[in-house]
Amino acid sequence: MSISTLEISGSALTAERTRLDVISQNIANVQTTRGPDGHAYRRRQVVFETLSGSEGPRAAGGAAGGVHVAAVTTANTPPEQIYDPGNPDANTAGYVEMPNVNLVEEMVDLITATRAYEANVAVVNATKTLVSRALDLGR
16 A cells, blocks of 8 residues: 555656646746747646546556646637837737736746645655554564
């Protein structure tokens, strides 16, 4: 059972690390008005998917579950248009397309992902302590 706990928490740690990476990309590109495609940066979001016992890391050998990143999607909220005719990225009407990244929302997501990561680390540490104490009983 403790091995399943470690596998489940490990999968969650991997998924949350991906989420933290995507959040950091969003924050880093909050002012990027022109990307490789010629348009403003579009906010990315991570979509998680739970794994049942038959799909988890131990699918062939037993029941484990977990979570994995199903997709990294692009948010479809419209970009903000700011009037700045002197900007080289302005269109013919003088408006610049800004990224659809809300810094406050990204910071909330960052805190949530960090807390989830910390919770899974606590589960891993508690499991290691339990296994260690069980082995000590056997001595």
